[in-house]
Amino acid sequence: MSSVDTYPGAFWRLYRSEARLVLGRRRNIALLVVLAIVPLLIAVGVASSRHQDSGGPAFLGQITGNGLFLVFTALTVCTPLFLPLVVGVVAGDSIAGEAGTGTLRYLLTLPVTRGRLLVAKTLGTLTFTAVSVLVVAVSGLLAGAAFFGLHNVTLLSGDTVSLGNGIGRAGLIALYLVVALFGLAAIGLFVSTITENAIAAMATTVGLAVFSLVLDSVPQLSAIHGVLLTHNWLGFGELLRTQVDSAALLRWSALHLAYAAVFLSLAYARLTTKDVTS
Template sequence: MSQAEQVTATGSADGPEAPPRPRSLLWTPPRPRNPLWTLGLLRSELTTLLRRHRTFALLGVLAAVPVLIGIAVRIETGGGGGGAGGTDGGAGPAFLAQVTNNGLFLVFASLAATLPVFLPMAVGVVAGDAIAGEASSGTLRYLLVAPAGRTRLLLAKYASVLTFCLVATLVVAASALAVGALLFPVGEVTTISGTRISFGEGLVRAGLTAAVVALSLTGFAALGLFVSTLTGSGIGAMAATVGLLITVQILDSIPQLSGVHAYLFPHYWMSFADVLREPVHWDDLVKNFQLQGLYVAVFGSAAWARFTAKDITA
């Protein structure tokens, strides 16, 4: 029997008595990606971010702001009470006027002081460095060698930036609460509307305010992540992100451009003050959440489109 006939009869050129081929020579379908790998990737990103000296420095600066505000108010008032009652004015002045009566208001005053500049600048540094920092250090290509995929890596990066938004906001709130309780009396809270609520409900409002502030930064975080995909320089991406922040805030302060103010991501940031009204005013809060969601959708999609087509070998 010829070799061709033997192959036809036995299905193998090795003959009917040939031993089975080793498993290493047989083709096997690729294994499905384990969802636990995504969790491991996210955990690795969070660990790396929260252990960096730069992150500790940013959080330290944010924690120092409530301390400086509390000491300044304490020195100015001589430690006495007698602040103004509930007002319906601007968020910052209304909260500062209440600090000497109730140290809990230092939480709201500190968030009002850090949200326009300090908090978004810290987020801009972290978001701008998310992808560009890996590219400039040469570690981006090694991250993509692992079976994570670019989409999963980008999502993990964005999730780590969002975690930093929450941690940074909570650091400001916790520092302000500790300093306020140490330097000023605490008790029932007089809302901006002039009504009084219990101290426990005031703590709940403070926590809700911190959550609103963190959510207010999600759109800017997506914008910073998109900028980070455009360049291989971490410093350049951070500078560009912070520059965009300053530019947009300047545009938001020009009355002649009032027609576009409602579309600028920081326009509704100070709406968190409505949490301390009785009842809570939700109109501007909802507009803020919708605007941030729009920025996340637009610039998140743009970051994905850019990153999935990015040449990481250049």
């Protein structure tokens, strides 16, 4: 095989182009705006109705005492539906969208080899996932600070830790969520290699997440709950205990990474053998 003269940093350039494409698209920016509004709405709602009855999402009761809890509440609210929706849209669009507009054939003949394209698309999707989670967290932090002030954090186990420690835990929660959503992102990328219809790929991906949520809500199916895609998404509450069960968190993360490995392999197998007729 003759070698090709490539420029150093070429992959970084490809990645940046991919990230700019995903983050610059108006539809995706609109999704981020919606995510940023969620914590604001919760803050306004909580601030305007001061009666403290229990019910509602986790941590809701603590928000008035400490704005940092708005971050946890907002992430809890967004995790089952909004974040999977955003991940599904971006992952589903990744390759099917390029196939649909015909740009895929021009990328492949540049050439961007198919393996490199999949890696770039995966990293682009992960970047958008991370930005989405961060948008919710940062918006929650700012709104919480503005509405309720930030204080030392009383953990679920009753101990109190410093505000810095609490923000650090929020950061770890965000990281856990990105890992947890990676499995779904990989499914979306795989679906995206099957079709040229981006909308169908998005709907399928989001549909699979919803399907998993539904299965998870049927007690009779508890035998399979442990391996469901969505089952451990809210497990990040673990990070708000004094004694963090890190073994459990790692086990759950490993499950999501296993999902990612399986579906990225399928996506690779599919993309590298695909006939591009669009």
